[in-house]
Amino acid sequence: MPQNKIICSGLGLVTMNEVSNTQLKTPFGKALITCLEEQGVEYIFGIPGVHTVELYRYLGNSTIRHITPRHEQGAGFMADGYARVSGKPGVCFLITGPGLTNALTPMAQARADSIPMVVISTVNPEPRGRNDFGRLHELPDQTGLLRKLAVYHHRMNNPECLTEVMNKAFNWHRLNRPGPVHIEIPLDVISTHVGKISPEAETGIESPTRFEIDGIVEACQKANRVSILAGGGAIGSGGLIANLSERLDAPLITTINARGIGKGSELSVPISPSLECTRNLLEESDLVIALGTEFGPTDFNIYKSLPEIRFKFLIRVDIDETQLTRGPKADIAVCSDVVGFLKPLLELLPTTTRNSRGRERAKQTIEEVKSILSPEEMNYINIIHAIQKELPDSILVGDSNQISYAGNLYCHIHKDTGWFNAATGYGALGYSVPAAIGASLADSSAPLVCLVGDGGFQFTLAEMGTAVDEQVPVNFVVFNNLGYGEIKNYMINQGIEPIGVDPLPPDFEHIARAYRIPFARVRKPQQLINILRQPIQDKLPRLIEYVEKA
Template identity: 50%
Template sequence: MTTIGEALVSLLERHGVDTVFGIPGVHTVELYRGLASSKIRHVTPRHEQGAGFMADGYARASGRPGVAFVITGPGLTNTITAMAQARADSVPMLVISGVNALASLGKGFGYLHELPDQRGMMEKVALSSTRVESAAELQPAMDRAFALFRTGRPGPVHIEIPLDVMGKPATLLKPIEPVDLPEPDHAAVVAGARLIAQAVRPVILAGGGARNAGAALTILAERLDSPVVLTANARGLLHGHPLVVPASPSLKSVRTLIGAADLAIAVGTEFGPTDYDMYADGGFVFPTNLVRIDIDAEQLDRRPAFVKIEADSRMGLQAILGTLSDRAGPSGTSDGEGRAEECRQAARAELARLGPALPSQLEAVEAIRNALPGALIVGDSTQPVYAANLYYDHDRPGGWFNAATGYGALGYGPPAAIGAALAMLDVPVVCLSGDGGFQFTLPEIAAAVEMQAGVIFVVWNNRGYREIEVSMRDVGVEPVGVSPAPPDFRKIAEAYGMPYARVTTAAELASQLRITAERPAMIEYRVD
């Protein structure tokens, strides 16, 4: 006899899932019945929030949904922070939880892990929350979840199975029908191509939704001789290209470039304030002449645009390219490379004016990139990550991501880096975290050691929440609560059996990264 729990595991395999992050409990025992005999690898974090962050990092690195198994009640609520981060950054994540027996739900009897309305709570965070109450409901729920990941703006999806349903007999599974992305509207594409062909000084704004569209994005930029401004989640696209501007639109120099354009083409960007108005100064002026490509209809409706193309970024750009004439523009006077170079120089110079420490923080990030070409750098909310989000050209599409934009969950870096490393076994992975944020999820490094996940943990140790301290002083507030004492990181590394090194310069950091043959490892970067 096959149970619903076993059928669930079989469906995960059919949908291409090879890894599940979770902490088993008495409320999920039946979900684990089929795991041991499956090909799915199970990774045990040290906290359910870590399970969610690992699933997030796995999804960003692999492009496939990250999956977490958690118990009802506290297991699920511990995962909410990670789900909210995934929602903000459009990361496909499937969270499968238990829930108490059907007859007890909503009654308030006081059962273990009871919540008044677990699914109602999850509907506020997840794209959808579904309860499977019978065998016949299992496969439709799973197929809908994976269809959401493939056909729309992705995010977290929740499925719960009651304790007294998991072990029931399962019905025969049906073949999974392929789900195709919707084609972009032809009339919208033609209208967009017409505007683009008329532009003399265009600019392209690429967000995280364009990460899978690098080839088409490059072709369009070169056809139009257009600078390409990358938000933080788009870094790695067009690396080193003369048209790339790997700088935040929160910088005045980038805003000047955008403001001087006669057309903006926005691809896969939500125009979020953490990308376009980080300092909340209201200085970003929304482009009036705008062609916008986004997979989410609701997102398109949130901002005005002359032409809105609802489509996956790659498909939308390919449709535009197929409609454009071979001529780059009406007069060929864009001077895109010159405009991009001028903006890059101005943006880099602007960093030093914003804060004297920013250039040295950026230097540390560039040292990681140069020491480990093609690495994934997974960041937490820490000063060098803030600096690089303002200006940094990564060398791998999708290889630079962090929690310092959007939802901004502190402690994201270590578990997300572990998930990324388990997704990309042959790629170097560096976790860049501050000493404060690292302590949020420090126990998760045990999972890295246990699974031999290839992560080098670089801890930027400035002995506290330095960014918050600076913010307090800037507005005349006496700093309070911003100096949590860090542990002895050498002893932490020794306790987990990890190689350890301490550095104080970017050059030393690069050297240690090159000689760290044994992974996982820890490098503490001491900051005065």
């Protein structure tokens, strides 16, 4: 028999057999890129670093386009915006330590809003007995930190698990409540080789049984005043929900992350359940069907002024079984995605449309909300409606700012993914600029309007450079009130002397000039509409300053 000769190579001291086996395998970085291509990944958001260069070795020859933000927080928010519009996970490549911690805020926002995100980072090799070696980008316990935040976390100690782990990461949002998934790759694994790469067949969540659906059909037929409540988990099923709403003559109330579902219907009630008029509509219904909503306080009691909501009869549908045990107790709880619930229900429900004054109830609620909102709030809402009228297919991406707060209370939106912002559960500032870039990459045909305050704009102002690099035609509308106006008003209302709320904004015209992009300054809503009416030229973003305070 031939000797199993020991030789020296770039892999260290190995046998001839081991060299032969290695040649039959795929470098880890190439295998990872192949997995991402097979999962349909279009974009990766990230900033290369010494720890991640092996992930980039094979990226240039792939079908995936790399987007370079100016900060990893921007990478995370871009992935978020892309995911909301495309319906697919946004993907980030991040370095060990600071690159990853810079993206914790976007990951937290994505977790709060159930947005699918796959974050792939490197990590230092397992320490032996201590964590404070002083290695580059070292954290005391990176794995422990991310386990707390990610909805699914995996440390890739065994490279042969790559395909299995990537399949689980990308199928997570289809089978569970979506959120940020984190895969970390130790530096001593990233330069290894991988065997067979084979994506698993996609599986689906179980649909409700015929027995469950029969009971729900019976409840629907017995009820005289049905209302439907749609949350962010219902995005992508708007046509089915509108069909159900019509058949049951049921007003359709949408939470912040579901705005646009029911667009154009006389049964649509795009009003926050935190307002008393919406709360009354729900509590007066003898049946409420809640689809994909967590019943969180930012949607249902933002002002902490209302008692716990009480339903006469509640059917609740959620993909997360644990979520069904939180919040209001359901009379019928169904663990399913919304589409898997609605399709069999609509097949069994009578196709005739009933008349239970649903349109009248919806119209009355909308008239009531217009009378209780402040003139300032209605002014912002009218701006939103004017933008929608001028650009009916537009996507409006907001920040934690006054116009977003007003629109979250009430606004009509023309498409399922046409309205989203950070003024929800986590409430991060600086979200809208990078999120709008990600949204534009997901749907370049839709007019993009970013609604941001001068305070929040300065958090991620540098991402204007990314918008220029990637030629995304986004209208960045900066509402300039010379500081953190919303917080300042809150402090005054609480009897607190405003401190720390008047940061000096930059000269926005000079900012536009520095990035060589078009600029306009307006002071009235119609002036803004006139600018938005003009097509964006040369695939460049446009900066518009809306002066609210001289």
